Amino acid sequence: MEARKRLYIGLLSLTLLLMVAIIWLAWYLVSNQNALLNKVLLVILVSIAIFFAAIFAVGILAMVIMIMRSRTSPWQESVANIVNGWLFPVALLVGKLFRVNRTSILQSFIAVNNYLVRSKHVSFPGQQVMILAPHCLQYSKCPHKITIDAENCKECGKCKIGELKQLAAQYDCKLRVVTGGTLARKAIKDQRPGAVVAIACERDLSLGIQDIPAIPVLGVLNLRPYGPCMNTDVDMNRVDNAIHFLNQGG
Numbered sequence: 229m230e231a232r233k234r235l236y237i238g239l240l241s242l243t244l245l246l247m248v249a250i251i252w253l254a255w256y257l258v259s260n261q262n263a264l265l266n267k268v269l270l271v272i273l274v275s276i277a278i279f280f281a282a283i284f285a286v287g288i289l290a291m292v293i294m295i296m297r298s299r300t301s302p303w304q305e306s307v308a309n310i311v312n313g314w315l316f317p318v319a320l321l322v323g324k325l326f327r328v329n330r331t332s333i334l335q336s337f338i339a340v341n342n343y344l345v346r347s348k349h350v351s352f353p354g355q356q357v358m359i360l361a362p363h364c365l366q367y368s369k370c371p372h373k374i375t376i377d378a379e380n381c382k383e384c385g386k387c388k389i390g391e392l393k394q395l396a397a398q399y400d401c402k403l404r405v406v407t408g409g410t411l412a413r414k415a416i417k418d419q420r421p422g423a424v425v426a427i428a429c430e431r432d433l434s435l436g437i438q439d440i441p442a443i444p445v446l447g448v449l450n451l452r453p454y455g456p457c458m459n460t461d462v463d464m465n466r467v468d469n470a471i472h473f474l475n476q477g478g
């Protein structure tokens with residue numbers, strides 16, 4: 229397994245190990261308690277913890293199996309989605325505890341997500357694919373209102389929006405430029421795409437991917453030559469590759 233994917237899976241597994249340690253501690257307390265009520269209460273607590281640990285273990289195992297086999301199945305995806313939703317914040321917390329760079333964890337999560345989406349081997353015609361681009365890609369002095377309609381872009385070449393517009397036309401897919409997560413969710417709700425190619429920073433991408441577990445999202449990280457949120461850039465080859473993959477299904 230590649231290093232970037234290993235980090236995220238490793239942190240999830242570490243979280244699981246910490247939980248097992250807590251269970252063991254609780255069990256130790258049970259065996260050293262004399263009061264019957266304390267014992268009963270602790271047994272109940274341990275049973276609940278074991279139940280959740282078992283779900284997490286199955287979820288992590290499902291993710292590892294999907295990555296190893298480069299193939300997914302509906303039940304594995306469902307369990308992995310549940311575990312992702314529950315353990316993602318915990319994995320970030322554990323990463324912080326062990327001084328692992330947050331950006332690296334988010335990149336690892338996005339890499340795992342992209343790999344799993346690619347492992348589905350499902351194809352979407354152009355009209356069902358949406359390119360979701362952040363507003364910060366637009367040249368900051370451009371007067372055209374592309375968040376209302378990306379067609380307002382005059383393709384002057386000062387930013388990548390023009391090239392994204394051309395790419396969307398080439399594949400016959402939708403292009404939406406949004407100013408934040410709320411509008412991104414609204415665009416998806418309105419247009420109901422089958423799959424999304426999302427361009428954003430690590431934080432917005434990982435949150436967006438978590439927000440819409442039912443829709444396959446291929447994430448492409450933006451480039452920030454002038455710092456975050458202004459005149460950002462994107463590798464067009466990676467966007468092209470993502471759309472092409474969704475079109476062809478691998």
Ligand code: SF4
Binds near residue numbers: 367371372380383385
């Ligand atoms: S490419 Fe489009 S969005 Fe970018 S600066 Fe030119 S007109 Fe504006």
